[in-house]
Amino acid sequence: MKITITEAGQHVGEEVTIGAWLANKRSSGKIAFLQLRDGTGFIQGVVVKSEVGEEVFQQAKSITQESSLYITGTVQEDNRSPFGYELSVSSIDIIAEAEDYPITPKEHGTEFLMDHRHLWLRSRRQHAVMKVRNEIIRATYEFFNDRGFVKVDPPILTGSAPEGTSELFHTRYFDEDAYLSQSGQLYMEAAAMALGKVFSFGPTFRAEKSKTRRHLIEFWMIEPEMAFYNFEDNLKVQEEYVSHVVQSVLANCRLELGRLDRDTSKLEQIKVPFPRITYDEAIEFLHKQGFDDIKWGDDFGAPHETAIAENYDKPVFITHYPTAIKPFYMQPDPNREEVVLCADLIAPEGYGEIIGGSERIHDRQLLEERIKEHKLDEEAYKWYAELRKYGSVPHSGFGLGLERTVAWISGVEHVRETIPFPRLLNRLYP
Incomplete structure (x- = not known):
């Protein structure tokens, strides 16, 4: 048999x-x-x-x-x-019979292993990480399918950029400019106006010249968008989703987590609700921690996020960021227009932001003003603005980075181990 x-x-x-x-x-x-x-x-x-x-x-x-x-x-x-x-x-x-297999049980350097990534995947550790990744993907589909979301696939080639073109890969689309997508969000908003609750799951690209352990050039995003969902509704979905994924990995990947020497007691605490602090409170906290360089209006870097996360044993939401440092499509707080109804979810144990989300602007006039303020091509965003012309509704969404989430749950230090064939600043092989 x-x-x-x-x-x-x-x-x-x-x-x-x-x-x-x-x-x-x-x-x-x-x-x-x-x-x-x-x-x-x-x-x-x-x-x-x-x-x-x-x-x-x-x-x-x-x-x-x-x-x-x-x-x-x-x-x-x-x-x-x-x-x-x-x-x-x-x-x-x-x-x-294999001849002279290059990866032996002895220690090898990271660059050597990355050069042989096609073979390194066979090791027990990499096998375990890929199994955890697979379980996160399975649990993602389970979560959204069980809650009536429809899977929608946005295009990878786009004619405009959701958040500006500075970090996009440019290409030619016959006789016009095109970009590799950095997010499917704008298209998912259109899909939500047709199907109510939708999610996408696909590759995204950032031409960001970063070498940190949290960054990849090509990575995968889960991006839900929900019609008739406000800011609070959005946060609830996020924490329920992350909790579901973590508990699913604990239930189905115990052997793999053991192989990775993951402290599962920390994962067992990941259950709703998650703590929240505002951007204002985060700035105040960081000042008390000795981060005198950060001032109101600055975005947070990895050291700031890590310092905040160390205060909690669960992921923590940082909410209500300044309008000036967030994308054009985010809904301003009706009680305080200098901040927007957004949140970043910061993972514990130093793994940084795993989710960014917000309520979206649903007023057509305000959105068109923001497009002009950000000096975006009005013609390229005409279709997006039109969503507010034909029956606009309050709506919200978020994006979760798969590889950072895999790194956090599996406990690996660098995201290069969380995707089968990582694309890094200086690596396009194998």
């Missing part, structure tokens, strides 16, 4: 065949231990010379790292293994 490694628990005491790669091995006298992986998980194969004979035992001892094979044996419970099972091997059928 052919099975996958994750199905082993359903076949205790049975003889099975698994298609696998040899991740590592060691031998001790008359026993060989084979560390096997098949993409679904890892299991140890135990080859006992007295049970399989000289030929199979020598075969087990000579297999090279990352050779592919069909391995047959009996599934047994193993309390010493984090997985809980091992395979008592009876026969080995080698499919393809």
Whole structure:
């Protein structure tokens, strides 16, 4: 019977065949231990010379790292293994023998590993991170589908920029200018006026020359937009969504979190409601913490966000930022026009902003004024302004950066490990 490694628990005491790669091995006298992986998980194969004979035992001892094979044996419970099972091997059928696999069990430098990212993905740690990422994606669809949201796919090639063109990749679209999308938000607002509650999930691009551990050039965003939702409604969806994702990872990726040495007690605290502070309160707090350089009207950098987050054991909302430092489409506070009805959600443990969101301007005249103030191309944004002409309603939305969220939940230090093939400032290979 052919099975996958994750199905082993359903076949205790049975003889099975698994298609696998040899991740590592060691031998001790008359026993060989084979560390096997098949993409679904890892299991140890135990080859006992007295049970399989000289030929199979020598075969087990000579297999090279990352050779592919069909391995047959009996599934047994193993309390010493984090997985809980091992395979008592009876026969080995080698499919393809690997030659001089470059990533050995010894330590390698980051640049070397990034040059071999296509192979580094096979390691236990990278496998665990990708499984956590996959669970976050699965839980995202579950959350929004269960709440009546419709998945909408905005274009990647656009003729205008939601937040200005300074950080966009420019290209030619036949005989006109085009850009790789930095956000699908404006299109999602149009979709919300047609379908009520919508979300997108796709790649976005920022031509930002940053080398920090929080930045990628190409990354994935989850961007919901909701008609008839005000600022408070928006915050409620955000905290419920993040809590749902974290609890789903805890429920379904315990083995992977253990492999990453993640302190799950910190994740277990991530439940609604989340704390909130205003931008004004954040400035006051930072001054008390010795950040004398920050003044009202400045945006927060990574050190500021980290200092604020260290005060909390949950993600914290920073609300009501100054109008001047936020995008043109954000709704001003009706009681205080110098700030907007927006919030950034800052993850704990130094992982920074994972969500930016706001109530959107729904008054056509105000939006057109803002487009002019920001010196944007009025013709390019004509369709966006028209949304306010034909039955405008209060509406809100947000964007969550997948890779920063994966980094935080899995506990990895740098976002380059959170996407299969990262695009960084100086890296377009492999």
